[in-house]
Amino acid sequence: MSSQSVLRALPFIAILMVVIVDLISGPGVGFLPLLTLGPTFASVAGGVRRTTLVGVLALVICLPLAVYDGLLGRPQNNLTIAAIIGVTAASMLASRLRNRRERELADVRLVAEAAQRVLLRPVPRRAGDLRVALSYTSAAAEAQIGGDLYEVVTTPDGVRILIGDVQGKGLEAVETAAWVLGAFREAAYDQSELAGVVERVETSLARHLSGEKFVTAIVAQVHDGEISLLNCGHPAPLVLRHDGGVHFAEPQEEALPLGLGTLGSPRPKPHRVPFGDGDQILFYTDGVVEARDREGRFYPLIERAHLLRDADPQAALDELRADLLRHVGGPVPDDAAMLLLRRHPA
Numbered sequence: 001m002s003s004q005s006v007l008r009a010l011p012f013i014a015i016l017m018v019v020i021v022d023l024i025s026g027p028g029v030g031f032l033p034l035l036t037l038g039p040t041f042a043s044v045a046g047g048v049r050r051t052t053l054v055g056v057l058a059l060v061i062c063l064p065l066a067v068y069d070g071l072l073g074r075p076q077n078n079l080t081i082a083a084i085i086g087v088t089a090a091s092m093l094a095s096r097l098r099n100r101r102e103r104e105l106a107d108v109r110l111v112a113e114a115a116q117r118v119l120l121r122p123v124p125r126r127a128g129d130l131r132v133a134l135s136y137t138s139a140a141a142e143a144q145i146g147g148d149l150y151e152v153v154t155t156p157d158g159v160r161i162l163i164g165d166v167q168g169k170g171l172e173a174v175e176t177a178a179w180v181l182g183a184f185r186e187a188a189y190d191q192s193e194l195a196g197v198v199e200r201v202e203t204s205l206a207r208h209l210s211g212e213k214f215v216t217a218i219v220a221q222v223h224d225g226e227i228s229l230l231n232c233g234h235p236a237p238l239v240l241r242h243d244g245g246v247h248f249a250e251p252q253e254e255a256l257p258l259g260l261g262t263l264g265s266p267r268p269k270p271h272r273v274p275f276g277d278g279d280q281i282l283f284y285t286d287g288v289v290e291a292r293d294r295e296g297r298f299y300p301l302i303e304r305a306h307l308l309r310d311a312d313p314q315a316a317l318d319e320l321r322a323d324l325l326r327h328v329g330g331p332v333p334d335d336a337a338m339l340l341l342r343r344h345p346a
Helices: 003-025 032-045 048-069 075-119 170-190 194-208 301-309 313-328
Strands: 130-137 148-155 158-166 215-223 226-232 238-240 246-248 271-274 280-284 336-343
Touching: 003 032, 003 048, 032 048, 032 075, 048 075, 130 148, 130 313, 148 170, 148 336, 158 170, 158 280, 158 336, 170 194, 170 215, 194 215, 194 226, 238 301, 246 301, 280 301, 301 313, 313 336
Parallel strands: none
Antiparallel strands: 130 336, 148 158, 158 215, 215 226, 226 271, 238 246, 238 280, 280 336
16 A cells, blocks of 8 residues: 555544444444544545545534543533534645645656756767767656756767766756756857867856856767767766677766866866777766666676677667666656767768
């Protein structure tokens, strides 16, 4: 039974328990005031109508129990009836306010989800001699919208890739993701060097971010036989060689996350990683590697790399996603984005 089902049954369970205890205890002990637990619990998960019905039920049950206890018509029983009516009225008001708040939160979440879908436009499935696969797993329903972002663009200088994760949640994170994606899409075509693309994004964020907000990201560019990576505080991508070798592409010098350029740390140059025919590289956000099973163990991404050997890159990535969900045993607690590039022979 789900927790929601338990909450909906709780008012009736409470009333039933009061009836049983009162009957067992006999007329000498009065438990009738505890009938107010019914409408109180009903307001937690039910609507106004349901709360009202539970309150009426408590009043109806109160009368025969008062006869059994010899309290009918006495001031003590009149106070119990007044208490049930008062608690029911208060519970109805609380239920109405809760439902209104839930609708407002649902509307905000729908707006954020819509904004996120608009920002994260579909990536091309082919770019040059690359085949591209994408997986985006939203967090649990009760979690806030995250700020995971990705983009693949084909420019005169080659295919350029962005994957990132905005610090924080909610509409503010989605707004920051919009600034990053907009700056990257423009700079990817205008800047001949990868470092210049990062500087343009950093400059754009400096005008819009406040406080200590930041964005971890990797900006990459595919060349003949290799790929350039500029890592700004993001988890290192996973490289899968066509001969079966697997390793993380750890940067020789890691840059600060985007948005922290005012700290004065110089931007390092991109590092190059061999990337030939048949090789693959998996970009991902921390929602993947920080996903835990019920025993608290992180997802062992490098141990699951063999799942990406399928002939179809998208089918391979879908299998990895399914394995991630099996590891967690339910919805992931944080958004998890994965972008797989596979280089095919010309």
